[in-house]
Amino acid sequence: MGVAGCGKSSVGAALAQAEGLPLIEGDDFHGEANRAKMAQGIALTDxxxxxxxxxxxxxxxxxxxxxxxxxxxxxxxxRERLRAARPGLAFLYLQIDRDAALARVANRSAHFFSASLVDSQFATLEPPVGEPRVLTLDATAKLAELQQQASAWLHAGTTE
Incomplete structure (x- = not known):
């Protein structure tokens, strides 16, 4: 989890491969209306x-x-909505600052998310500090390091 540009897709794919789990790319399940709004730089509402x-x-x-x-x-x-669907759900919070996220989003090709929405992501973000089963990672670390930290945490029981 995290704002646009934090590396969710890359870390998710690496973790799924390392753990032998299926990967669900959340962005693939946005409806057309949501995609159109984001492409136009309009932030989504609750x-x-x-x-x-x-x-x-x-x-x-x-x-x-x-x-x-x-x-x-x-x-x-x-997050509570997702936890209700899957008790014990663990979250990896890929923490990144605004400038790094903006640079990453601006360099994407072929993605519907407008770079103009990065600020709205940070405005909406409620960091998961103090929530159960959350590991916070530095999103600017190397992909292999992020995957290894996440896998180690998952195998340790994710009790933090």
């Missing part, structure tokens, strides 16, 4: 995200053996 979160929650329930889901999950209420 109401816009509701159907998306419902789809992701249903997908979590369909994978009782485990799955890696990439999802911004910017607010605690969003």
């Amino acid at each position: 109401a816009d995200r509701q159907g998306w979160l419902d789809r992701l929650a249903a997908l979590l329930q369909q994978h009782p053996q485990g799955v890696v889901l990439t999802c911004s999950a910017l607010k605690m209420a969003y």
Whole structure:
């Protein structure tokens, strides 16, 4: 979880491969209306995200053996919605500063998310400080290091 540009897709893919788990790319489940809004630089509202979160929650329930889901999950209420669907759900919070996130998003090709929305992501973000089963990682670290830290944490029981 984290803001746009933090590396959710890359870390998620590496972790899924290392752990032998299916990968669900959360962005793939946004409806056309949400995609159009984001492409136009219009931030999504809680109401816009509701159907998306419902789809992701249903997908979590369909994978009782485990799955890696990439999802911004910017607010605690969003994370609680996903936790309700999958008790014991663990989150990796890929922490990044605004400038680094903006640079990454601006350098993307072929993605519907407008770089103009990075500030709205940070405005919406409620960091998961103090929440159960959350590992905070420096999103600017090397991909292999992030995957190794995440795997080690998962195998240690993710009790923090």
